[in-house]
Amino acid sequence: MASVEMRLPAVHKPVSPAASQSNRDDKHLVVPGDVITSDTGFMRGHGTYMDEDRLTASVAGEVERVNKLICVRPLKTRYNGEVGDVVIGRITEVQQKRWKVETNSRLDSVLLLSSVNLPGGELRRRSAQDELAMRDYLQEGDLISAEVQSIFSDGALSLHTRSLKYGKLGQGVLVLVSPSIVKRQKTHFHNLPCGASIILGNNGYVWLYPTPGHQDEEAGGYYTSMEPVSLADREVISRLRNCLLALAAHKVLLYDTSVLYCYEASLTHQIKDILKPEIMEEIILETRQRLVEHEG
Amino acid sequence: MRDTPLSNCERLFLLKAIEQKKRLDGRETYDYRNIKISFGSDYGCCSVELGKTRVFCQVSCELVPPKDSRPTEGIMFFNLELSPMASPAFEPNRQSELLVTLNRQLERCLRNSKCIDTESLCVVSGEKVWQIRVDVHVLNHDGNLMDAASIAAISALSHFRRPDVAIQGRDVTVFSPEERDPIPLSIYHMPICVSFAFFLQGSYLLVDPCEREERVKDGLVIAMNKHREICSIQSSGGIMLLKDQVLRCSKIASVKVSEITELINKALENDRKIRKEGGKFGFAESMPKERITTLKRDEVPVEMTDVKETANDIVNSTETTTEAVPSPVLVGMGTAQIGEGIVNSWALEEDEEDESQTEDRKTDEVMLISDSEEEEVVILHEEAQKSTNTSGEK
Numbered sequence: 001m002a003s004v005e006m007r008l009p010a011v012h013k014p015v016s017p018a019a020s021q022s023n024r025d026d027k028h029l030v031v032p033g034d035v036i037t038s039d040t041g042f043m044r045g046h047g048t049y050m051d052e053d054r055l056t057a058s059v060a061g062e063v064e065r066v067n068k069l070i071c072v073r074p075l076k077t078r079y080n081g082e083v084g085d086v087v088i089g090r091i092t093e094v095q096q097k098r099w100k101v102e103t104n105s106r107l108d109s110v111l112l113l114s115s116v117n118l119p120g121g122e123l124r125r126r127s128a129q130d131e132l133a134m135r136d137y138l139q140e141g142d143l144i145s146a147e148v149q150s151i152f153s154d155g156a157l158s159l160h161t162r163s164l165k166y167g168k169l170g171q172g173v174l175v176l177v178s179p180s181i182v183k184r185q186k187t188h189f190h191n192l193p194c195g196a197s198i199i200l201g202n203n204g205y206v207w208l209y210p211t212p213g214h215q216d217e218e219a220g221g222y223y224t225s226m227e228p229v230s231l232a233d234r235e236v237i238s239r240l241r242n243c244l245l246a247l248a249a250h251k252v253l254l255y256d257t258s259v260l261y262c263y264e265a266s267l268t269h270q271i272k273d274i275l276k277p278e279i280m281e282e283i284i285l286e287t288r289q290r291l292v293e294h295e296g
Numbered sequence: 297m298r299d300t301p302l303s304n305c306e307r308l309f310l311l312k313a314i315e316q317k318k319r320l321d322g323r324e325t326y327d328y329r330n331i332k333i334s335f336g337s338d339y340g341c342c343s344v345e346l347g348k349t350r351v352f353c354q355v356s357c358e359l360v361p362p363k364d365s366r367p368t369e370g371i372m373f374f375n376l377e378l379s380p381m382a383s384p385a386f387e388p389n390r391q392s393e394l395l396v397t398l399n400r401q402l403e404r405c406l407r408n409s410k411c412i413d414t415e416s417l418c419v420v421s422g423e424k425v426w427q428i429r430v431d432v433h434v435l436n437h438d439g440n441l442m443d444a445a446s447i448a449a450i451s452a453l454s455h456f457r458r459p460d461v462a463i464q465g466r467d468v469t470v471f472s473p474e475e476r477d478p479i480p481l482s483i484y485h486m487p488i489c490v491s492f493a494f495f496l497q498g499s500y501l502l503v504d505p506c507e508r509e510e511r512v513k514d515g516l517v518i519a520m521n522k523h524r525e526i527c528s529i530q531s532s533g534g535i536m537l538l539k540d541q542v543l544r545c546s547k548i549a550s551v552k553v554s555e556i557t558e559l560i561n562k563a564l565e566n567d568r569k570i571r572k573e574g575g576k577f578g579f580a581e582s583m584p585k586e587r588i589t590t591l592k593r594d595e596v597p598v599e600m601t602d603v604k605e606t607a608n609d610i611v612n613s614t615e616t617t618t619e620a621v622p623s624p625v626l627v628g629m630g631t632a633q634i635g636e637g638i639v640n641s642w643a644l645e646e647d648e649e650d651e652s653q654t655e656d657r658k659t660d661e662v663m664l665i666s667d668s669e670e671e672e673v674v675i676l677h678e679e680a681q682k683s684t685n686t687s688g689e690k
Binding site (some may be wrong): 090092102140141142143174 | 300301302303304307
């Protein structure tokens with residue numbers, strides 16, 4: 001039965017945990033136009049500009065000082081790649097011997113044909129036939145998980161999928177969050193105990209998918225199973241997706257523990273209620289408390 | 297910056313919905329979005345809102361020497377600009393294919409249809425003619441820029457007034473608006489573009505596609521129409537259409553164009569009336585005060601076809617709640633309690649006291665009733681008190 005829910009605007013206090021209050025004091029946060037310093041002895045870095053002998057910020061973020069260099073690291077920005085990051089991207093173009101991948105960065109990333117695993121063995125020389133058959137492997141609109149191999153001089157990333165855990169993504173849910181919220185960890189592929197798997201891309205794209213039953217070693221990452229996913233799995237994934245959005249809305253760092261705690265805290269509510277502001281605050285409060293305890 | 301590409305899921309969803317004759321915003325296949333036309337305080341300044349697509353047009357004029365090939369005709373100059381605030385995909389100073397297409401179509405629409413009498417723009421043949429310049433700026437891109445641009449252009453042209461001139465021999469005097477009233481342009485007819493989007497190899501057709509629908513469309517036919525005369529047709533995207541499809545589109549277009557022409561005329565009429573009465577005119581008056589409030593949303597149509605039935609079902613299937621009317625509880629003499637409330641303090645002393653004391657009271661009361669020993673006083677209260685006490689103790 002369909003039902004209509006009505007909400008009236010109400011003033012509600014934002015959740016501000018006391019634990020992080022101390023951290024906030026040491027950080028020097030600025031907004032565009034704020035004067036960082038009037039001292040002319042500093043060199044200006046990214047995110048700053050000189051306004052009549054005063055160093056002013058041009059982006060909203062945290063001031064970083066390295067000896068004589070002052071730069072402002074923005075809080076919300078397009079993804080800036082580092083070598084070794086795991087990213088999730090969507091193929092936008094198929095060009096000669098490479099694919100263009102959209103990864104929420106300033107320029108489209110590049111996936112070279114020589115950087116992918118072709119079925120039938122890894123050390124095969126790329127022939128002209130491979131070039132013509134590129135579209136059979138990856139088409140426009142496909143989602144892939146890849147690792148950053150190197151960075152071009154103009155800032156574009158060069159990706160590679162030369163491991164069996166990377167490759168084309170099959171059935172699942174993509175959640176878009178800000179790249180600064182994803183915590184940098186040793187591994188970004190997690191099989192959560194609640195019954196789903198997650199890939200936390202450094203570029204802010206998070207991929208939720210049902211845990212594969214047994215690993216198919218044959219096709220090296222290009223086999224996507226089209227078997228229907230069970231209702232229980234789908235419910236777990238929907239709940240996880242709402243939890244991710246709740247965590248992102250409250251700027252909690254995303255990593256496997258925080259996602260798991262949030263999932264467990266949300267079990268008492270219905271999936272669709274998680275996105276309501278009051279319930280979101282409740283869940284996030286509980287998650288934050290557990291995280292603080294966990295850290296010791 | 298390039299627009300984020302559409303995911304496969306979204307594309308499939310849009311196409312499947314179109315197959316089932318459903319559109320994202322709940323419109324029918326031939327429905328246009330809400331069109332709002334507002335004029336500025338200057339003559340020739342017009343802003344058109346087609347749903348969320350916003351287009352702004354300004355018409356201006358200048359005296360210039362005419363073209364050598366046409367010494368007795370005025371010059372019309374059209375310019376359409378895609379502002380970067382319209383969409384993140386638009387970059388400043390970049391000639392994109394969309395820009396060229398829109399410009400060409402606007403020119404063909406207004407210039408080749410000869411809707412404006414260019415001969416009347418001639419001042420001194422071979423020397424001075426009026427150059428009418430139409431600048432269209434796209435402020436927000438939510439699909440169907442062509443239609444919005446053509447409506448804005450023709451409304452602005454109809455609204456525009458050029459300065460009056462007096463010719464004496466070879467001398468030309470241009471009067472300012474204060475000296476002599478400016479003259480409107482002579483417009484023969486109002487050509488308007490109507491866009492159609494085809495999907496799935498021409499099997500499905502939609503009028504006035506919004507931005508999402510535009511991304512998945514196959515081909516687009518723009519047919520322009522005023523009094524049931526086609527001014528121009530453009531087909532892009534390489535789609536092959538059947539003859540009867542094109543004829544059907546032209547019929548739909550004629551209906552739409554008459555509606556839109558009526559809307560433009562009404563808006564022009566309103567503006568003229570306000571100016572004549574001396575009331576306030578211009579964008580500040582016609583655009584509503586859009587304050588940022590927490591719950592500001594446009595009206596959204598909600599599907600209410602079987603609301604009554606489902607409501608009746610819900611009402612019938614729920615059990616009737618038992619009426620909970622509490623029975624009164626006698627707490628003490630003359631006091632009873634119905635339901636919950638503050639604790640009854642009237643009868644509290646009686647319950648707490650011993651029976652001896654109650655008996656004393658009874659005797660007291662008896663004494664009070666009558667002092668005479670002669671009369672036999674029948675104590676009726678005693679029995680009543682005994683019964684209330686027992687019920688109170690229960």
